[in-house]
Amino acid sequence: MPPLHRLDLPALEREWLARWQQDGTMERYLHRNDHAEERFRFIDGPITANNQMGVHHAWNRALKDYYQRYHTMRGQRQRYQNGFDCQGLWVEVEVEKEFKFKNKHDIEEYGIAPFVERCKERVLRFAGLITEQSKRLGYWMNWDNSYYTMSDENNYTIWHFLKTCHERGLIYKGRDAMPWCPRCATGISDMEINEGRKEVQHTSVYVRFPLQDRAGEYLLVWTTTPWTLPANVAAAVNPDLTYAKVAQDGEFYYLSKDLVPKLAKLRGKQHGDFQVVGELPGADLVGWQYTGPFDELPAWQDPSRDVDLKGTRPVPLRDPLVHRVVPWKDVAATEGTGIVHIAPGCGREDFFLGKDEGLRVIAPIDENGAYIAGYDWLTGRAVNEGHTDDKGHGVNTLARAIMDNLKAKELLYQTESIQHVYPHCWRCGTELIFRNVEEWFINMGPKDDPNHQGLRYEIMAVVEQIRWLPGFGLERELDWLRNMEDWMISKKRYWGLALPIFDCAQCGHFEVIGSKQELHDRAVAGWEEFDGHTPHRPYVDAVQIRCSQCGAVVSRVADVGNPWLDAGIVPYSTLNYLDDREYWRAWFPADFITESFPGQFRNWFYSMLVMSTVLENRPPFQTVLGFASVLAFDGSLMSKSKGTALWFAEAVEKLGADTMRWLYAAQPPEQDVWFPQVPTDDEMAAAQAKGVPVRLNDSWLQIRSTLDKLWNVYYFFVTYANIDGFDPAQHTVPPAQRADADRWLLSELQETIRLVTEGLDDFDSVKAANAISECVDQVSNWYIRRVRRRFWKSAMDDDKAAAYLTLYEALVTLAKLLAPFTPFLAEAIYTNLARPHPPTPSPSAMERGSEMGSPLHRNGEGLGVGPLSPSVHLTDWPAVDPALVNPELRAETRIVQRVVNLGRAAREKAQLRVRQPLAALHVRVPAVADQDRLVRLTAQALDELNIKALKLLPPHSEMLTASVKPKMAALGQKYRTQMPKILAALKTVESDQALAFAASGQLPLQLADGATVMLTPAEVEVQAGAQEGYVAAEDRGLVVVLDAHVTPELAAEGLVRDLTHLLNALRKRADFAIEEHITATVVTDAALAEIITRFAAEVREETLATTLTVLPSDDGTPPELPAGAITEEIAPGKLGGHPATLAIARAPKRATPRARTAKGDAPATK
């Protein structure tokens, strides 16, 4: 049975995407506030236009959309500009994959110009796809005005920034040790490294370094990368560890004391017994000198071949030809020998240590991983030289050669095979090495500067002016800024910002060009070749300028820029900083940005902060909302390479965009979100074959429950409004004349508006979403339960109209509050209820059940819902109407709800189903105010519980016991150490003593030690409980006691209600329309037949039966039933042990649609 009433979001969304397209709603939305005074300044962090969207992108974009939509409804002017990040290695890598390029050589063979073109094409292709997918998400932006970081203005604004940096002397050429793939001849970024780690087996070596001036004594050193030994310049020890001097074979070794036991295994056959002959702190070793393992190589003998460290923080080299022991606190006592071989040209940590210690930097390897000149027999050999042996094991012949060489020199102590996780190139699988390469940097200034001078501290001052959400973001960014190294802005690649740096090879002077015009003015060659092209390689490379110092002709450095320059400049470039300063001033800084936290502290947030500090010394944004990561349904990381990533396109058609948007709205942004499992393709196909929306799993149902409940409420409203032909414009009932329940709901609605508004003002979508959920829950589970009978009655009097109007106003308001979060659902509900001239829904939509069967036609102004609009997204944000706020009614309803809950609990204990009417409910209410409240709304509680009378219990009722309950905070404050005795004594207080205390306000208490204390109501409270033997339930002093006695008359009424329920259930199963009339027949025993006959009028009314025939049949064999009737045999257990068979059939149509009596709510008394 395809239920029209089941919410099918994907279908509904497709319908609305088409409609919005047709009537240009988004365009109107984008321009509705064009002339508004107030602005909401949002800057979009550019999405990488390199792939289709994943579900994690939907979180990002949904958050952006919530707040922009909200501020639009608040009437604020916005730019709605989306951004695409276009330049960088990630694009190159994908293009390389497409063309099956293996390395840079392949690219250069193909040609840089066409390669760059392919990169641009790829970016545009995916920008287009992302645009379409974003629209599918319901993300409303000015899609024709997206910015691209590869644009001229973006690149030239970065030039301006770099020139400004240079004018402050911040740009320098330096060196960095970076992971390097010798096969691809390229550096590997940290992020890429994480993708390529795997466990491998290597041969590690233990080498002995002969100490100078200590004949026969050696440092024992361990390394897993023998190829770095020719670049050794130092050995590091931990000054805080204890080292041992070990005697063996007439010689002495130094190593960490903790690692001495390892020698037993390591000595092998080559070495004899050993013994520890002395201990000394690591600090004592520092400064010792030793003979290096490859001192004979020309490279070691000639320091002029060393890496030029010009530009780095200068630390004078000490004794360039000497190897020495240096202190390093990071040396661990758990691995190797506790003495670490240091080669600053071959490792990152080594490099930093070398900088601090003023060590030589010997970089022995070229970009293909082979030794450069000066390494004698090693020159030209690659560090990964080797082959695979018969058993399939990799054999590194270079490592073997080095070991043989060391052995010959009697420096090799031992080798050891180790299994460890080692970085590999994620593209080609080659083991990575560390290379020292020349790069360009922005100087961030010293760390730990006591005077807080330098760019680093300027940025930190800017950061503190920003509101970080969640709060830990501020500390995290500051932490990064305190510890960051200088910013490396260059990369030796092709597709990216052309760094406008001209480095004179002749005199060493370099210049930074700040604009296209300046480049034009300075150009001495190559302008014609460049003119007409974007500032990208290779064309911009052709332009040459004259060195202002020596007059030589200089080319641009070949490097491209770090891609975070591209994104970081956006608050300037996209706001026309260079061309239209007025415009920039109007839109800068951003009020709000939001991006995923992981990474952005040192990426986008960081680059914006650096650039804005240098250019204007101002925060580029005032509030930043960070959010965490999207994990798979089981909490594991979603990974593209493992195939566990979930594409947006697939998820959105299975779940609906609004489902995802609601998930993210209610998700605390600082916590990772577990994205539940989406239906499989098979499930989708099966559902489609049956013509029903696919069944989502429980996790999704839970997430979606608010939307489903709202939809059901909406469906309820529309169903009856259509039966009644209800038109909200035709009725006016002032709130004061409406029933309590109506006025209560209107008050709840105001509270909801207040909370949602506060939440969105505060960038707290969770608070907003929770307030909406709470309200929907109250409408669905309280309001409608309370008032449904008013919709059932036949006459359209003021009472019925008031219920309609109240529910109508609630739905329209909720639709507006939901509009920023679930734009599709909100639009569907709003337009059907409130749009002045709704278009007819397309037949396909009606078939799929995405749309209500008959839209409500409305004309004129809405009542209590503001001016009507063709789209909820063009309406104004609802405002709280103080006249409708009613805290007293709220409190009244709350106490009723508490009593109802207790009444249900008591019924559960007594096994008395709710359909069984009971005579009385006795209630003890602790607070007098609450008692009055309950009395006023007694009818609601009784109706809900199906009980005929509510009786208030006096404190001394025989149904109650009184007990005393200590107020710990007050008592403890006063009596301290006497507390255990007092608590013990309080437990012995009897009910009548408690009642006496309640009357007198004084509780004398005899303690175990004979002392007496006098306790007061401030220290002890009296609480009522139920006397044993009564069916009762209690909660914080509120007690309800059921009169559980079921008289024959009550039992009969209960049976009648059961029968009514069964008949109605049968109607529903038989698919009878709600307003359809039936003829009913009941076959049952004589006893039940008598009862039904007695209550026949009521049964007929409740089941819309024009006739009710009761046929007694004691033997259970039914007499002849009406032909064509739908019959059902009822298990006796369901009707108090009476056997029965029911039969219903459609009755001829009558004029009145529905004729039930309204019970429950009394009319308004005020």
Add this chain to the structure above:
RNA sequence: GGGCCUGUAGCUCAGUUGGUUAGAGCGCAGUCCUGAUAAGACUGAGGUCCUCUGUUCGAGCCAGAGCAGGCCCA
């Protein structure tokens, strides 16, 4: 190795300035309610509040030590 954070029910998490017998949602079991409901209500089972030591009349909360995990940095 440094910094930050987290250990509470099967799962995900709340838990106010220290206050009796530690809660919610989901899941599980049972009962009920329902002609809007893929909804809802009630009851129940389920706990060494990571461990130890201390402070206190009283510790999930405070202090110290340890264990385990996460994130960031190196």
